[in-house]
Amino acid sequence: xxxxxxxxxxxxIVFYRDRALFYETDTGFRFPVPIEDAGxxxxxxxxxxxxxxxxxxKHLQNVEDARDAQNK
Numbered sequence: 001x002x003x004x005x006x007x008x009x010x011x012x013i014v015f016y017r018d019r020a021l022f023y024e025t026d027t028g029f030r031f032p033v034p035i036e037d038a039g040x041x042x043x044x045x046x047x048x049x050x051x052x053x054x055x056x057x058k059h060l061q062n063v064e065d066a067r068d069a070q071n072k
Contacts, residue, residue, distance in 0.1 A: 006056055007049040025049055031059035 009026035016022070020032035021043055033043065033055045049056065 003053070003057060003060060006060075007053050009049050010046055011049050011052055012046045013043070023047070023052060023055075025056075029056070031056055 006025050006027060006029050011023040011025050014022050014024045014030065019036065020034050022030055022032050024030045031052075033052060
């Protein structure tokens with residue numbers, strides 16, 4: 001999955017777990033946003049994906065790294 005395909009959508013919070021908000025895009029890509037990063041910011045139920053690109057990119061890298069490790 002390419003990041004440009006993900007960030008053109010909306011995100012919605014699906015659940016909270018282990019000190020992270022989990023957002024899901026319209027395409028079904030789910031990723032965590034650590035609440036430590038929030039500071040005094042407000043996280044809305046729905047956000048444009050482009051605003052959360054930092055977290056999307058980080059999670060995509062984690063998924064790719066896990067896939068690579070599994071293939072070795």
